[in-house]
Amino acid sequence: MYLFKSYNLKKTAAVFMLLLVLKTGGAQVAKTGAAKVPITGTVTDAATGKGLVGIRVSVENFSAAITDENGKFSLNVPSLFTDVMISGDGYETRQLSLKGKNSITVSLLDEYHQSFQETVSLPLGKTLLRNIPAAVSKYDAAGEWTKPDETVDALLQGRVAGLNSIRRSGTPGVGANLFLRGYNSLFGTNKPLIVIDDMLYDVNDYGESIIANNYTNPLALINVQDIDNITVLKDASSIYGAKGANGAIIVTTARARQQATKIDVGIYTGVTAVPEKLPVMNAGSYRTYLGEILQSKGLSSSEIAAMPFMIDDQSHPEYYRYHNNTDWQKQIMKAGVNRNLFLKVTGGDNIATYALSVGYMKNEGIIKNTDLTRYNTRFNAEFNFSKKFTGSANLSFTYNEQNLKDQGISDKTAPVFVALTKAPFLTANEVNDKGVFSPNLEDADILGVSNPAVLIENMQAFNKYYRFFGSFKFNYAITKTLTASTLFGVVYDKVRENIFVPRKGVSNDTLNNAVADSRLGSQVKRLFSVYSDSRIEFNKVFNRLHSISSRLGLRYHHNNAEQDFALGFNSATDELISVQNGVGALRQIGGGIGEWNWMNTYFNLDYGFNNRFFVSLNAAMDGSSRFGKEAADGLAIGGVKYAVLPSLSAAWLASSEDFMKGSFIDLLKFRASYSFTGNDDIGNYTARQTYISQNLLGMQGLVRNSIPNPAIQWETSKKLNFGADIAVWNERVGVSLDVYRSKTDNMLIYEPMVSPTGIDNILTNGGSMVNMGFDASVNVRVVNTKNLKWDIGANAGKYKNEIKTPGTGFETEFAGATILTRYDNPANLFYGYKANGVFSTAAEAVSAGLRKKNADGSYSNFAAGDIRFADLNGDHIIDENDRQEIGDPNPDLFGGFTSRLAYKRFELNILFTFSQGNDVYNYVRRRLESVSGVENQLNSVVNRWRADGHVTDMPKATYGDPMGNSRFSDRWIEDGSYLRLRTASLQYNIPLKEGFVKYASVYVIGNNLLTFTKYMGYDPEFSANPGVFAQGIDTGLDPQFRSVTLGVRVGL
Amino acid sequence: MMRRYKNWIICLAGILALFFSGCKKQTDDHNEVTDGALKNNLFELISANPDLTTFANFLKQTGYDQVIASSRNYTAFAPVNSVLATLDASISGNPDKLKKFIGNHLANQLYYTATITATTRIKMLNNKYNNMLGNKIGDATITVKDKYASNGVLQVLDKMLPALDNCWEFLSSNPLAPVKQKDFMLSLFQNVFDTTNAIVIGVNPVTGDPIYQPGSDSVYTNLFWNRVHDLRDESKQFTLFMLTDAAWDAEVNKYKPYYVTGTTDSTTKAASWSVVKDFAVDTVYDPATIPDTILSKFSTKVPVNRPAIVQTIKVSNGIVYILSQADVQPSSKFKPYLIQAENYAATSHDRRSNTYFRDRYNTVTGKDFRDVLVLSHGVALFNIRYDITEVPSIKYKAYWVAVNDFQTVTHTQKLGIGIATSTTFGYTTVALNNFNEVYIGEFTISQYKPVFNIYLTAANSTTASANPLVCDYIRLEPSF
DSSP, X not given: OGGGGGGSHHHHHHHHHHHHHHHHHHHHHHHHOOOOEEEEEEEEETTTOOBOSSOEEEETTTEEEEOOTTSEEEEEESOTTSEEEEEOTTBOOEEEEXXXXXXXXXXXXXXXXXXXXXXXXXXXXXXXXXXXXXXXXXXXXXXXXXXXXXXXHHHTTTTSTTEEEEEOOSSTTOOEEEEESSOSOSSSOOOOEEEETTEEOOOXXXXXXXXXXXXOOGGGGSOGGGEEEEEEEOSOGGGGGGGOTTOEEEEEEOOOSSSSOEEEEEEEEEEEXXXXXXXXXXXXXHHHHHHHHHHHHTOOHHHHHTSGGGOOOTTSTTHHHHOOOOOHHHHHBOOOEEEEEEEEEEEEOSSEEEEEEEEEEEEEOSBTTOEEEEEEEEEEEEEESSSSEEEEEEEEEEEEEEEXXXXXXXXXXXXXXXXXXXXXXXXXXXXXTTSOEEEEEOOOOTTSOOOHHHHHHTOEEEEEEEEEEEEEEEEEESSSSEEEEEEEEEEEEEEEEEEEEOSTTSXXXXXXXXXXXXXXXXXXXXXXXXXXXXXXXXXXEETTTEEEEEEEEEEEEEEEEEEEEEEEEOOSSTTOOSGGGSOGGGOEEEEEEEEEEEEEEEEEEEEXXXXXXXXXXXXXXXXXXXXXXXXXXXXEETTEEEEEXXXXXXXXXXXXXXXXXXXXXXXXXXXXXXXXXXXXXXOTTTTSOOEEEEEETTEEEEEEOOOOOTTOOOEEEEEEEEEEEEEETTTTEEEEEEEEEEEEEEEEEEEEOOGGGSOSXXXXXEEEEEEEEEEEEEEEEEEEOSSEEEEEEEEEEEEEEEEOOOSSOEEEEETTEEEEEOBTSOTTEEEEBOEEEEOOSHHHHHHHTOEEEOTTSOEEEOOTTSEEEOOTTSSSBOSGGGOEEEEOOSOSEEEEEEEEEEETTEEEEEEEEEEESOEEEEHHHHHHTOOOSSSOOBGGGGGBOOSTTOXXXXXXXXXXXXXXXXXXXXXXXXXXXEEEEEEEEEEEEEOOOSSSXXXXXXXXXXXXXXXXXXXXXXXXXXXSSSSGGGTTEEOXXXXXXXXXXXXXXXXX | OHHHHHHHHHHHHHHHHHHHHHOOOHHHHHHXXXXXXXXXXXXXXXXXXGGGHHHHHHHHHHTHXXXXXXXXXEEEEEEOHHHHTTSOHHHHTOHHXXXXXXXXXXXXXXXXXXXXXXXXXXXXXXSOEEEXXXXXXTTEEEEEEEEEETTEEEEEESSOOOOOOOHHHHHHHOTTSOHHHHHHHHTTEEEEEOOTTOOXXXXXXXXXXXXXXXXXXXXXXXXXXXXXXXXXXXXXXXXXXXEOHHHHHHHHHHXXXXXXXXXXXXXXXXXXXXXXXXXXXXXXXXXXTOOSEEEOTTSOEEEOOGGGEEEEEEETTEEEEEESOOOOOHHHHSOOEEEETTSOSEESSOOGGGEEEEEEEOTTTOOEEEEEEEOSOOOTTOEEEEEEEEEOSXXXXXXXXXXXXXXXXXXXXXXXXXXXXXXXXXXXXXXXXOOSOEEXXXXXXXXOEEEEEEEEEEOSOOOTTTSOEEESEEEXXXXX
């Protein structure tokens, strides 16, 4: 274990800094000549009970001592009501209040123990968690040698109470949508602000991908192996002004902790497993079904019998073409291979330290011919130009290449959907009348369904994207208490995408003026931004009681984004794949330009009284090119509106008070905060008059795009938070609880316009929404012996979302679902019909007497074999008035369980994630059980209603579904709760003799190994887009999959 | 150290194991086939029914068991054992006949009693049809209805569905069919040019037309199928009248005078065709409800004298009546000829530039009409030819409508019967602006003419005002 003392670099660094502080502190003591009160004590190892040698015990800026071989120490303290700091290599750091005692006994846990005594990175610097009045969670990522394939957003899943990280799909690198404490906006972003190394990391999407339902995740450009730690700031994020409404995720990347050169090499390789297939009908069941559908379409029995797939005569020339039993899902999925190489070098001297890393990763998706390749480099350095003048540089460049496929709702080109619905009696390859297969792939079939194998082999969809993200920072210590610093950074980001859909093997698409056989496209998205953050900082402790630190600063952010795309159609042959080969008349060219500025003036004041009371005031005044000049709120300076957003937070560390002296409670802290934050994701030009190009009969012109709203402003989020942190059992048990209520005012809503304007609606700040909830986390060191250490942890979050916009609300359509947003209800309720089974007999249907109105005004009666929809208003007509709330995609509870079991040289880390009580709309199952078309269906469709008296829950097969049996109803709403063994890693630290190789570990890492769910789709976790209205809707994105990775890490 | 936790670990493992085993996937439940009936195919369903063992055995004998076990959809109309016990041994003992018989109880696709609310002709696997309505099919009643299996539906019948001959099969092979009419109808076979299945072996270098392999460019077909009804068509339903030999002779003899030809044979043949072509209609007339007169395809009134019905034979695609008498009236059989003058076959000279097709309004009838006018053609005895076909040897009265509104003087023109210069009729003066039908006169055709020419002949003059030809139509009315 000794070999791995540097494992947790952060702690070692903290100790280092402390030593420095102590040195100078000792000098001070002599000068001030304050009262000296001697204390004695013993520091023991909590695991063995033996005294610890070499542990530093100190009072900040006053005195320090080191324990002897029995763990004993004696120290002079200013008073018996002060705090002492205890820290040592390989052990946790602890700040202890003497509370009048002159003798203390401390047993320290090891450095892996999670406690409230850790140092966390906050927007303006590092602080001990115990002294922070805000609601903050920390995730120590320095050990992410066991998760080489994760992205930052997915990494946080199940780790932070209140942060709901929902992975978008199973596409490599696609990451997760993050929702911190519910929703704060309906039409603006709900993403927490991401800050990497003190600089905003842009994660917005500048234009939809031309690859269907693909998301280019900017966080895929961050190698998690580069990350040192992550802080999630849940409230009091006013320091980020109009960007802080969704909280902030503060990421610190690796840097050198020692001047000695250290080289870390990680090599991983893994395999992924194809997910369990959806049980679609086999060729026989499908043919029976198809016969019924064609009969209900009105084809005569002779016409059906003449269909080539119905002719069972082996001498028929097309017999072999139509008599197969193909598992199409197998055709498009395959187990993939993951590779990951990582090299990190840290070191330096007393002038400069550096951390340099390079990485290569190639992850294959479970859909054939999809993968993500990443090349990443990072250079972080810290300079001491002089004692007073220091600086740092954080530079990174990452280049990603992805081979992709369409996914989700893309009936003709998404391999997963096509494979599920493709007739199983067909095959991928052409076959002649003798049954001999050709290497050539089949064309689209007579039912109009594409060949999934062509989508895999011949369709091209790939992107290349890179980002340069770099900053320099300079600090100058003007006096001991006053520091000035400035940071300047640049982001250059580019995404290139190309698609080609061949004509052969893919069913045609219909444009408004032509039929598209082959489809070609190219897109470039570009972002350039300049960022600066300059501040003056004041730090002082008065009379050992009052600590004050204050900052005044200015941030400036200039952004320039551009998107350009070209789509072409019908290239002359399938060999001509680039967009210029499309037919000229059908070419579509478009894009968008976005330019905006943000200026944020901020002020911060942290006050601490005797390490007991903490108050923090943060305030920001934001100007943005996005705000309207006539915004209702804010401060007008020179005709421009500035958002003024303050927050105040306070904490009381009750356990440091004397009356807690005899208590079994080691730490008890109460927190409260109230903050105003803003959301500036209101569109770059909503306040301005905009025009868009319009093609009319071949003439290109400009038309009005919108009506300007000069009163548009930021959304204001008011957050109230109460929290408590408790630690007992020698801090082996730590519990953190938070309750919160956040209210978004001035929330963006689309207000309908009167028709003469020619514009459907206008964005206004007319909405309001409330989130209430709690977060809780608990960490327990269950077993703590010399050889066996077992930590378990759990965290959970719950939120209740309520719309407070007055009025009747509105409905949103997504993937055939109707989502209701109405006063006093959650923002995104599934709103549809309730199905009460299937009419078994004609008599039953007649006695129910239900009917529906057709488009031509006539009525059709629901008959035997149709769904019995609930008739809410009792008028016997099933129409939109019979809809009701049928589901809520928001979970009752979400979070994770962790376990870390270390036995001798083995370490087993386990993370379970769960989501409980969330409803899911299974769009894919709706398509696969619609019983209304020629597409293949789930095997459950074999149970479709057949004849009078058949009791079943699957309606009869009717072409085109004239009665709307597959309409959006609770038939498609499922319980999306799940418990998943998200990651499990087993690590063995190889014993080595001191030599060239300093340490080595081997890893076996499993991802998504087990999932317990009642959900009937591939996987209950998906997020089609970051919007509130897309949550809980399974549009058939590529599913999550299991993977097992073997890795080795070597330290030189 | 580990020993201390051994029990814990065992417990934990046990709990986990329970957890896994207790978790049957919802997806599996959802996709399981819930109804036992849907786990069996149609043949298994039939085999499992103790009342249908005979039928099941027949299915096996005929190989249909394999067919209805396949994944296409079928409806089986299965007669119960007691009914099949009475099946004629000549059928059950003959594999071909049995296959045909059993095939008549199986249909592609699903037919439920509840959904067949209008009489539906269901094609069976032997390519014959049965009529189904509700719980009736053919003469049988469905006693146990709508029993579904994975690939079809079973209807249990109280009667068999015999695989009857169709009209044509009856006519050509059944001894009940009267010989003379049958012989005549079977004599109507001939080769007809048809390129559907022709094999092209070359191209005529001069005309560019394809050259067909001899024998492949024609089909041997029956005139009756093409001109009247294809009595083999199982998808339709026909009523066929057949005359007993005596009645046939009487009827043919009755019509012989109208088909005077050079030879007796051809007269008989023409008269026979004339008789038989009205004897099949594509409607089924039930013996109980057959009306006393039926209108044939050629609008001839065919009287049905019920006492004269000697025998009624049900066939798979309709019904055949054998009659001892059929008194079809010549006045109904022979229709007047209405010759639209503008639809001529030929002219004596190329005078297209002098020919006008005029749209006019008839002030007498109040209707629009189109006529032909040939003006200033400069040819004496200029004439226009019309062809009429299958003209029986009877007397006709001739009429025309000719409107002279294009000049102020009258002119003359005449009808040429047989030849342009025929003297059957003299020149008739065409009055000015006369929209009435004008009676020209009577003429007799002494011999049956498969094709006969009528001419409209201009005056024997080259003067423009004297020799125009104008006519709306010519009507030839049979006169008995």
